[in-house]
Amino acid sequence: MLTVIVPFYNGNSYIDRLINSLPKDINVLIVDDQSPAPYQFNSYPKIRSVWMDHKGYFTGAVNAGMQLTDTDVLILNQDTHFTNKGWLDVLNSNNDEYAIIGERIGGEHPAWEQGYVQGTFMYIRRDVIDKIGLMNEVDYPLWGSTCEYQLRACRAGFKVKPLKKVPGFKHSRKGGVGDSIKEILYQNPDKRNLFIRTPPAISIVATYYNNGRYAKDLIASLMGGSTELGNFSQQSFASFELILVNDASTDNTHEILSSLADSWKGIRYIRREKNGGSAAANNTGIAQAYGKYISIICGDDMRAEGSIDKLYRAQLNNPHSFIYDNVLCFKDGQYKQEMKIGVTEYDFEKLLYRNHIHAGITFPKKAWVEAGGYPEIMNDGREDWAMNIALSRVGYCGVMLKDAGYLYRREGQNRSLSNGTGEYRKRFLAKLNSLFPELYRGERPAMCCGGRRSSNVSGSTTKKSYKTLEIANMENLVIIEYVGKSYGTQSFYGVSTGSRYSAGLTRPRVAVDKNDLLGKKNRLGLLELVENGRNIFRLVPAPVQVKVTTQPEIDIVEVEVIETVEEETPVVVKKERKKKEKRNESNNA
Numbered sequence: 001m002l003t004v005i006v007p008f009y010n011g012n013s014y015i016d017r018l019i020n021s022l023p024k025d026i027n028v029l030i031v032d033d034q035s036p037a038p039y040q041f042n043s044y045p046k047i048r049s050v051w052m053d054h055k056g057y058f059t060g061a062v063n064a065g066m067q068l069t070d071t072d073v074l075i076l077n078q079d080t081h082f083t084n085k086g087w088l089d090v091l092n093s094n095n096d097e098y099a100i101i102g103e104r105i106g107g108e109h110p111a112w113e114q115g116y117v118q119g120t121f122m123y124i125r126r127d128v129i130d131k132i133g134l135m136n137e138v139d140y141p142l143w144g145s146t147c148e149y150q151l152r153a154c155r156a157g158f159k160v161k162p163l164k165k166v167p168g169f170k171h172s173r174k175g176g177v178g179d180s181i182k183e184i185l186y187q188n189p190d191k192r193n194l195f196i197r198t199p200p201a202i203s204i205v206a207t208y209y210n211n212g213r214y215a216k217d218l219i220a221s222l223m224g225g226s227t228e229l230g231n232f233s234q235q236s237f238a239s240f241e242l243i244l245v246n247d248a249s250t251d252n253t254h255e256i257l258s259s260l261a262d263s264w265k266g267i268r269y270i271r272r273e274k275n276g277g278s279a280a281a282n283n284t285g286i287a288q289a290y291g292k293y294i295s296i297i298c299g300d301d302m303r304a305e306g307s308i309d310k311l312y313r314a315q316l317n318n319p320h321s322f323i324y325d326n327v328l329c330f331k332d333g334q335y336k337q338e339m340k341i342g343v344t345e346y347d348f349e350k351l352l353y354r355n356h357i358h359a360g361i362t363f364p365k366k367a368w369v370e371a372g373g374y375p376e377i378m379n380d381g382r383e384d385w386a387m388n389i390a391l392s393r394v395g396y397c398g399v400m401l402k403d404a405g406y407l408y409r410r411e412g413q414n415r416s417l418s419n420g421t422g423e424y425r426k427r428f429l430a431k432l433n434s435l436f437p438e439l440y441r442g443e444r445p446a447m448c449c450g451g452r453r454s455s456n457v458s459g460s461t462t463k464k465s466y467k468t469l470e471i472a473n474m475e476n477l478v479i480i481e482y483v484g485k486s487y488g489t490q491s492f493y494g495v496s497t498g499s500r501y502s503a504g505l506t507r508p509r510v511a512v513d514k515n516d517l518l519g520k521k522n523r524l525g526l527l528e529l530v531e532n533g534r535n536i537f538r539l540v541p542a543p544v545q546v547k548v549t550t551q552p553e554i555d556i557v558e559v560e561v562i563e564t565v566e567e568e569t570p571v572v573v574k575k576e577r578k579k580k581e582k583r584n585e586s587n588n589a
Contacts, residue, residue, distance in 0.1 A: 002091075004028045004074045005065035007058050007119075008049075010035050010183065011078030014172050019047065021082040029068060031061040057184065057195075058119060059137035059145040066129055073129070075102075075122040079173045086167025091123055094161055099125040100153055102146075103169065104162035111200055111241060111290040113263050115162045116147040121169055128153050132234075139239060142184065142195040151199060152238045154264040155223040199239040200266060202312060202362070203289030206299045207245045207281035212253030214300035214409070215244060215260055221302035221407065223265060228333040229302070229407070237309035241266040244299070245285040248275040276531075277379035278359075279386075286368050295362040296384075300409045304328070307405025311362045314401055321399045322363035322391050328404035331411050339410055346398030348450040351388055352439060353429075357398055359384035360406045367396045372490040372502070375435055376531050382428045389436055390491070395447035434524040437493045438500075476515060480526060482508040484536035495523045509540065 004022065008015065008030050015030070022028065030049040032038055033056055039049075052064060062075055072095070094101055102117035109115070132152045135145040150160050184195065206218055217227040222242060224234035244257045244267065254271060261269035272284055278298075286294050293315055297303065307325060314323045329339035344356045351357070361384070368374075371390040378386045388398065433440050444450040482503040492501045494516030503510045512526060517539070519525035526537050 001071035002026060002074055003065075003069040003071045004076055005062060005069075006030050006076050006078050007033060007061035007065075008035065008039070008078050009033045009061075010037070012037065012039050014079040014081075015039060017081045017172060018076065018078065023085070023088070027069075027071070029065050031065045033057060033061045056137060057141040058143075059135045059141050062119065062145075063134040063137055066134055070126065072126050073124050075119050075124070077120045077171075080120060080169065080171055082168045083170055084168035087121070087169050090163070090167055095123070095125060097159060098161040099128045099158035100150060100160040102162065103166050104164050105147075109198060111198075111266070112147065116150045117160060117162045119146045120171070121166050122146055124149075125158075128156075128158055131158075132156050136239070139201070139237075140197065140199075144198040144239075148199050148239050151266055152234065154262075155234055155238070160264065200241040200291040202237075202240040202293045202295050202308065203286070203291030203365075204240050204242045204295045204297060204308075205245065205282055205285035205289065206242065206297050207247055207278055207285065208249060208253050208257065208299040209247040209275065209281075210249045210251045210253055211300050212246070212249065212251070212256035215257055218297065218299060218302055219260060219267065221304075222308070227302060229330055229335070232302075233305050235303070235308045236306050237312050239312075240295070240308060241268060241290060243285040243289060244269045245281045246271045247277070247281040248272050276376060277383065278381075279374035279376045279378050279383035282374045282383070282387075283376065286365065286373070289365060292365060293362060294365050294368060295360070297360045297406075298409075301360065302330075302407040302409070304403075304405045304407055307403070310401055310403060310405060314399060315362055315364070318399045319364070320396060322361045322367065322388070322396050323399050323401065324357050324361045325401040325403055325405035327358050327406045327408045329408045329410045331409070336410065341408060343400070345400050346449075348392050348397070348448070351385075351392065351398075352432075352436075355382065355385035355388065357384070357388050357400075358406055358408065361388070361398075363391060363396060367391055367394070370394045371396070372504075375431075375490060376484065377431055377435070377529050377536065378428070379531055380427075381424070382431075385428065386432060386435060389432065389439070392449040393436060393439065393445065393447070395449065397449035430523060434495065434519065434529065435491075435493060437495055437523060438498045441498070443498070476513045477511055478514045478517070479509055479540040480512055480517070480537045481540050482510070482536060483534075483538055484531045492526060492529070495519045495525050501526070503537075 004026055006015070006018070006028065009032070019028065024046065026046065028047040030047060031052065032049060033052050038051065050064065050068065052061060054060070056064060066073060074091075091101060100117055100123065102122035103120050104115040105118045132149075135149050137145065140148055154160060188195065204222065206215070208215065219225070219242065220227045221232045222235050222240075224232055244260065246253050246257050246269070257269050258271075261267050270284060270288060272281060282296060293312070295308070295311060311323050311325065315321075324343070327341040327343050329336045329341065331339070341358060342354075342356055343358055347356070371387065371394050374383050375386040375390065392398070438445070439448070439450070482505070490502070490504055492503065493499070494501065494513055496515035497513045499513060499516065501510050501512055517525050517527045519528050527535060527539065529536050
């Protein structure tokens with residue numbers, strides 16, 4: 001049995017043509033979404049019409065129709081029609097194998113390389129509806145709901161068949177968007193971002209190094225299935241993609257992860273050629289993410305049922321924040337209530353000296369850009385600590401959810417068990433001091449979550465400071481070049497002047513004060529920062545021509561590198577340090 005569902009709104013000029021082109025023995029349900037002038041269908045015996053008691057838009061109308069029938073359904077736009085029965089032959093010959101069949105979205109969507117079925121012509125077998133329920137009309141009332149529905153169906157084990165051309169199926173309208181959608185967008189300009197959106201809303205990034213054996217558990221906790229903690233239901237919020245990043249593993253992780261990649265389910269796989277640590281792997285995944293929001297998870301961990309939905313709602317309610325939830329540990333297939341991870345309410349001042357936030361945070365992708373990405377000098381751990389501070393520095397404060405949504409595996413494989421000694425802590429704090437020297441001096445820029453306090457670094461009091469620096473003496477100006485591998489532009493801070501410098505693959509050369517080249521005490525200078533065993537900056541010793549622009553209102557000097565000679569000599573940091581130590585000895589004598 002088949003029921004045709006037609007979401008209807010002011011389609012009086014089209015609907016007769018559609019109805020007359022359908023076989024007379026097919027049941028048709030017209031769901032009127034509060035049209036100003038309802039149409040009467042009394043002359044068609046096989047047709048029922050229902051009136052929505054609330055404005056439901058496309059998705060709400062489809063859901064109402066699904067609830068009023070117990071058969072397979074075919075969703076049709078009101079401005080379509082048929083010229084022959086070829087479409088019916090396609091359904092009858094394919095519906096045993098494919099549970100969703102329909103017209104493929106026109107054009108290409110980068111996140112869904114095989115396309116998805118849109119609501120112009122969408123056949124849905126009844127067992128799909130019975131298993132995964134109705135469409136998501138809360139987050140996708142007008143656009144994108146069919147894509148989200150297809151995702152849920154594929155993750156539940158059903159097959160889908162998008163068709164670039166449906167035999168005998170025609171659009172009566174001219175152009176790519178129907179009149180009803182144009183009218184809705186015109187009447188509700190403030191809701192355009194809600195109406196015109198397509199999954200994924202969230203990109204979940206999971207990184208792996210020689211631990212691909214845990215990936216199946218993670219995937220099952222997100223998409224439903226069996227794990228060592230038992231069977232998990234599909235996450236109630238499905239508008240996400242999962243990006244698996246292999247950080248140049250040396251075991252069979254590549255074979256495992258590549259076999260799990262599935263574009264129908266929104267699982268993507270990226271293999272890094274060179275190991276760079278969790279920060280670099282996170283940056284690789286985020287750089288290629290399509291979601292508006294990013295959610296980080298360690299590849300050996302899992303997520304509790306319903307936790308993605310809670311993170312998403314909290315993120316919508318706190319758009320300029322990062323979100324994290326509580327943690328529940330497990331080991332060898334058992335939850336371990338006695339194992340505690342020190343996750344507490346967000347406190348910026350405490351965060352500077354103790355990371356009380358787990359690695360699995362959720363944040364807007366634009367926050368990653370503004371913060372300069374995960375600092376890749378934290379290649380031996382605590383990259384999450386540095387990122388939490390980096391986000392806080394530019395005004396993305398933490399919001400904690402009380403629910404234990406993050407499931408943390410504690411089976412001896414965790415790096416935190418081996419790098420949690422006092423010596424490592426000193427090393428991490430030294431790196432954090434080199435990344436955020438002004439914060440550890442007690443200065444708090446205006447956007448910082450610690451609140452504004454007295455500051456000697458005027459370049460830190462405005463967002464314009466991202467590409468600016470303060471130089472006390474222009475004669476101290478030198479040029480260094482970024483030779484690291486980080487995605488995105490990172491922020492670095494002068495150990496002596498406190499100036500903020502931005503550099504990365506897209507902005508390699510930067511003018512700096514020479515007093516910031518080498519460090520002092522336990523704080524590293526720019527030429528001493530190391531990534532994967534090699535310096536990430538080198539000196540450009542050639543003469544330079546610069547363009548200087550002053551902004552008196554904020555006491556900023558902007559320096560743009562105009563020209564340098566091509567021959568360069570790498571700096572040997574040890575020689576520079578010896579010269580500096582000799583000068584210090586002479587001064588002390």
